[in-house]
Amino acid sequence: MPSPATHPAYPAGLRLAGRKVVVLGGGQVAQRRLPALLTAGADVLLVSPSATASVEAMATAGELRWERRPYRAGDLEGAWYAIVATDDADANDAASAEAEERRVWCVRSDDADAASAWTPASGHSAGVTVAVLTTEPAERDPRRTAAVRDSLLRALDEGRVAVPRQAGGESPRVALVGGGPGDPDLITVRGRRLLAEADVVIADRLGPRDLLAELPPHVEVIDAAKIPYGRAMAQEAINEALITHAKEGKTVVRLKGGDPFVFGRGMEEAQALAAAGIPCTVVPGISSSVSVPAAAGIPVTHRGVAHEFTVVSGHVAPDDPRSLVDWPALARLRGTLVILMGVDKLGAIAEALVRHGRDPETPVALIQEGTTAAQRRVDARLETAAETARAHDVRPPAVIVVGAVAALGA
Structure with a gap:
């Protein structure tokens, strides 16, 4: 049988909802890995004499079961997946051997070559999960995989990598996006991604104007500036523009300064859209207050x-x-x-x-x-x-x- 260390890992997405996952050790590794397991709906059993404050809080909140003791043989019975992350090398070896015997995919924080599974550097954007593993065992470096992941996520967030819209998805749609106080770097990740997907942007004067320069040429930008004591586009006209473009099947972003619901008249726009039968997504923004x-x-x-x-x-x-x-x-x-x-x-x-x-x-x-x-x-x-x-x-x-x-x- 060929050595696993000489072959690249086979990528797969584990569906762990309702399935038993055992985590051995309650330290920093567990603290980093547990949130994703809980989000996936896993039935998590933590086995460790102690835990960090954050891990203990998860147990106290009932998000996982915690047995306050060291590992012992049989802990992996019925498990689908295991993370071995104790500071006891002998316990790690024994747990890894049990996982192999029971055919449980096992991640080891102390010895990746001895593990049957690796944890990828992962993240989420635009409804997509990005997971990165190095293909060459000799080049396995968590900093490198994390850097690749971060680059891909930034590209998705900023719209530099296109994610085609799903056929038959929600259309038309409108997003009321809070752009933050003015600095374009302070818009939320979700707000920036939706802006990159827009066909029409109706922008306030106080929104992050620099982001408009990044929009593709086909995007229609409508100036809804409310200049104090000067020209202004009536709120009714803004509402009508949102409705008209949405009914044409376009993706519309209403880019507002700060937060849409903090003196932003966002609720008026949401109510107008609801009355027209148009679904609306509200993306909170960082309030200037x-x-x-x-x-x-x-x-x-x-x-x-x-x-x-x-x-x-x-x-x-x-x-x-x-x-x-x-x-x-x-x-x-x-x-x-x-x-x-x-x-x-x-x-x-x-x-x-x-x-x-x-x-x-x-x-x-x-x-x-x-x-x-x-x-x-x-x-x-x-x-x-x-x-x-x-x-x-x-x-x-x-x-x-x-x-x-x-x-x-x-």
């Missing part, structure tokens, strides 16, 4: 300083009858107040907060064009924040942070 302060060195919460933060829209002044914000209540809070779309109304907002009890000396930070190359930060006090903003010509888009945390990282 937390990401922009972070990019400027400001944590919206900090131990001993702020145990809460509140995000509020400032596009309507406190004394405007249309305002839905309880400004007196906000003034009484001790935590951080993050104001979006509030540059123009900052004077009225600051006056209302001070009038209802907020300390006029409260630190304020204004971050304009956060996470982009044009980002700048202006620091002020609540009482003079509007005057400072005017003096420094702070313009939208800008995030305003009110609270003691605004003094951090100044």
Whole structure:
């Protein structure tokens, strides 16, 4: 019989749902391998005298069974697959021998050549699982396989490797994609992949505009910019564009700044699509309410300083009858107040907060064009924040942070 060490591994996808898998050892190897086994639906038995905190939490949550003891003969009875990852070489050899006798595919963390199976470097993107193994035993290097996997996943995520749409799949379809605060690298992996698959992109001014340059020439880009106090595409027109292009059988991405459901009118668009009988996928984005302060060195919460933060829209002044914000209540809070779309109304907002009890000396930070190359930060006090903003010509888009945390990282 030829030696397994001289032949490449045969790739196969194991369907482990409901099938017994034995993991020997509760250390770092188990911590890395267990999540994928649990996602696959495996019936996992962990045998180990001890475990890392993360592995123990999986057992406590009932995701797996844990027998707190060393390996003993017979542990692999009824198993379909085994991972041997203890720090006891004799136990590893004995378990590997038992696996061979019982014809259980066995991975060994200490000696790959003695194993009957190898764990590939794997990942998921675009509904595809990528698993990489080296074909030459002499060149087996986990760093190399991980690098190949990562390159393939990046190519899938960025749309550089096409994944044909399944015939008869959901069509038309619309995705409401949160693009994040502006830096194109801060869009989610799923959002970037859907953008690469789009036929039509309806883009906001505050979305990651640099990503539009990467779209293929056939993609139609519709400018839905809502420029403050200037030209604007009515929300009804945006809804109609989404519906019209989707009914034409096109894949439509509504690219929005931040998160679609945080002052993004995403629900209005989802409701309009639902009324038209068009399925819609919502892809959350990184909200500027937390990401922009972070990019400027400001944590919206900090131990001993702020145990809460509140995000509020400032596009309507406190004394405007249309305002839905309880400004007196906000003034009484001790935590951080993050104001979006509030540059123009900052004077009225600051006056209302001070009038209802907020300390006029409260630190304020204004971050304009956060996470982009044009980002700048202006620091002020609540009482003079509007005057400072005017003096420094702070313009939208800008995030305003009110609270003691605004003094951090100044």
